[in-house]
Amino acid sequence: MTDFQVKEFLTDIPRYAILSHTWEQEEITFQEIQNLDLAKSKAGFRKVLGACVRARRYHFDWIWIDSCCINKESSAELSEALNSMYQYYEDAAICYVYLSDVSGEYHPRNEKSNFGDSRWFKRGWTLQELLAPEFVVFLDKDWERIGTRWSLRDVVSAVTGIPADVFEGRDIDEYSVAQRMSWAAFRETTRPEDQAYCLLGIFGVSMSPIYGKGGVKAFMRLQQEIIRISDDRSIFAWVAAPPMAGLEEGWQNPYRDTPPVRIDKPRGLLAQSPYEFRMSGDVQASNVELIGNKSSYSFGNNGLHIHLPLDPASYSSGRFGEDIFLAHLLCRSTRDGGYLTVYLQKTSEDQYVRCYADEVFLTSSSPAMDNVRELTVREHLVTRRRVRSSDTSGAAESSMSRYNVELVHSAWDFLYQPSPHEGPGPFEVSGIDEHTVSVALDPSSLGVVQYKRPETGDSFGIILTHPRVGQPSLHISDETLIQGISIRGDTLLGGLNSGNYIMIVSERRGDSEEKIEIIYIGQDNPEIHLWTRPLRLPDLGFMVPSRVADSFDDLKFEGIFPPDPLGRITQDMAYVSVFRPHPDDPKECGYHTFRLLTYRWEDSGLDYIIHVAFGLQGSSEVWTDVVIQSPDCRESSEHVWKSYLDAGSRAQKRLQGEGFAKMVISIAGTISATARIQKTRNLQLGDYLLRLNVYRQ
Structure with a gap:
């Protein structure tokens, strides 16, 4: 890594880090990395350099980066890489996820954060890069740590639709074929065939990549390979996108x-x-x-x-x-x-x-x-079992395990408290510098590293065990926070007597040691509740039309207010979530108890806006309402939404919602619209379906 030389290992593969990223302009190729002067002249070299600096910081000698470690000019090597990609990420000691379009200014649970909007969550190949590694660290555009897959598992679950217990250690093979396919449903690839090839490792199958035949054929080949090793009939549980009037084959108007x-x-x-x-x-x-x-x-x-x-x-x-x-x-x-x-x-x-x-x-x-x-x-168009490789950390094979415990800058006021029991033997502590100690212990020993802050009297300890026995835990006063031994957590948070917090974060290193960083978070930190409170999931979901098939071509979907960070908008539908007011945060959750869809219709020089309001009132009442605005009477979406909070007639419609929303009709000028919310007996996203119809008078 120090000289940027590419080397192939067939046996005795060393401990390595791996990079996950989205491809951008001037990525460094396998051929270009052989010529450092050429590589350094390209924009993509900054990413290679940033990844190597991060890896070297944690004592790795080797890192694997797909852009410059795969010889795409060799079809045989490309085929091998595509079929082995999942294994490459699974065998890595740690995966660095570089989010070049994300700022770490806000915590990912903050609605102002653009973490969930990252292009990385929308690409096909990054799905297996999220699932395969044992350890995943998210880094922002400046290579600063945002969090880990473990510590942000609720946020990552909400963004991706993947259940959080996948990130807590549950094997993905325990999920149905249909569920695993759904995780890739909203992801895109540059080449259509890669929509199939990027899923090979997730289903434990192999197939030779053939480009130029189209994405449909490649995806059907993938399903045939899955069927060879699985009799799970959920593979047939899919829903075709409904064709649209005047837009797609299958509808005649x-x-x-x-x-x-x-x-x-x-x-x-x-x-x-x-x-x-x-x-x-x-x-x-x-x-x-x-x-x-x-x-x-x-x-x-x-x-x-x-x-x-x-x-x-x-x-x-x-x-x-x-x-x-x-x-x-x-x-x-x-x-x-x-x-x-x-x-x-x-x-x-x-x-x-x-x-x-x-x-x-x-x-x-x-x-x-x-x-x-x-x-x-009849179709109308022309496995192996995944086994996680043995532990590559080296720690499990060694009789002694070593941790480096470091106070980051925010925690420098804490002082290490030596224990009278320290010394040569099964548990040994030695100082590295003013803020870092090295701890060695054997499988039979249990060590506690104590810290105290003289200014406030706050104290805490980290209980260390050998990896064969268990994982580190945080000890504060009489409270001990322990991650489950069967689940490899990497982040712990605990409250101090003063009301402030201590966070410990473990990260793997390249030399088989493990680094533990201690972070102090003051109670006055405006985002402390985002660290201490998991992301709240919506109470209900609605599937709504993003285009209205039963109407006319020039009715356009404008958007949703308030914006829904947990929603999805696709070619044929939108999924929108709503919340009930929460006693701990009534203002924030109340803001999302109902939403407003906005559509625009242009015809013969006239420009109509159709607003559809819907949501929850009380514990179970579902309601909806329709507002049509003619060209001479126009309100913004935000203004219309706020009018349902005021004391006028619109607010009364929201407050009087009872059970399932009945059909409501709105008429303005030359058009009328009806909306109705109902439960369906078809497979869909969310709990309810909103049906909207627009007609000419």
Whole structure:
């Protein structure tokens, strides 16, 4: 790392750090790093240098950086790297996540922070770079530490949709195929085929990368590889994006002033992209024991051969036609316990296609197993088990383990308190400098490093154990904060008698020692509550239209107020979250108890604004209202939203909300709009669906 030389290790791989980042202008390539004069002339060298400086600070001799460690001119090496990428990150001692577009000025739990808006959370390849390493440290644009995956697990979970217990040590193989696919649903890659290739390690499969054939074909190849090693039928629990009137194939609107006529496009049982799993975050793995020895399925040249329980759709869902069936996937949703079914249309004897592919219907009762059929579902388009490598830290193999305990600048007022029991033997402490001590101990010993602040009388201790036995813990007065031995935490926070706080953060080093940094946080720190209080998750979620299919092309979605940091806006829908007022923070959470959608319609020189308000009132009341503003009467979204807090008629509509919001109608000039909130029996994001229709008078 000191001379920027690239070296290949086939055996006896040394302990190394790894960098995760998003590619920008003038990244240093494998060929360019061989010529340092050329490399240093490019903008990307600053990133390479920053990563190496960070790694050297923690005594690493080697770091792996994808941009300059993969020879892309060799197709064989590129293929090997793509299939091994997950393993590279999994085997690293630590992963540095460099967020070049994030400022560390605000804590990530602060709404002013741009942490969750980072491009890094939106890229496909960074998903496995988030999941695979054992230790992850987030760094801001100036290479300053923002936090760790452990300490920010609630924030990272809210941003990514990945359950927090994944970051607490739960194996991702315990999640269904559909759930893991949903984690990639809103991520993008530069090359469409990489939407499939970036998921290889997450599912423990290998395949040769083929570029130029398109993302759909690559993603279907990925699913076929998954099916070879898994009989989890949640892989079929996806929802196609509904086609839009006048915009996409599948909808026909011969008369502009009438609702569109839907022409359903037949599909097979395989999805075409991760995006089609956007609704599947709550889908459990299938219970294949229900179907016994008929659980396996396979591909033939005429489609997917599978056994499925079938029921005539007309009996259960109101869809009529002797050729339409509900096929039970033997999966359940954790949201309401519903059983997942998809619509199949019979085309010939034992031959089917999937229809109404933009719906997965939920039934309340388990499927009857007396109507299991062997069938073939035709597609219309042309594993190994992951095992974490043995500990690479070296500490577990050594009889003695060593920690370097350092007071950072904020904690320099604390003084180390020597113990009369220190000295040669199983627990040994030695000074490195005024603010740092080195602690060595063997598997049988337990050591406590004590500190005291004379000015306030505050004191605390760090209880150290050998990594074979357990993890460090923080001891303050009579209170001990201990991370679970089975979970490798890296951040601890505890309150002092004075009301202030001490945080200890552990970070791996390259020399098999571990560094523990002690940070003092004053009670007057304006963001202390962000450190001590986990991120609150929304009480309810609403799925709302970002475009209105039952209307006309020039109705445009303008946005949401107040802005929703936990929401998502996509090509066909938006997910919006709301909160109930919280006794600990009524003002902040009350600000998000309802939201306002804004749409704009332009026609014949007229410019209408349609506002749709909806949210929670009290503990369970859901309400909605519609406001249409003509060109000569215009209010901002913020002004309309605030009017529901005042004493006028709009506020009364919010306060009188009862149960499910009934249909409301608003008329202005030449258009009218209706809105209604309801629970659905289809797989979706959130708890409720808001339906909006706009008509000409």
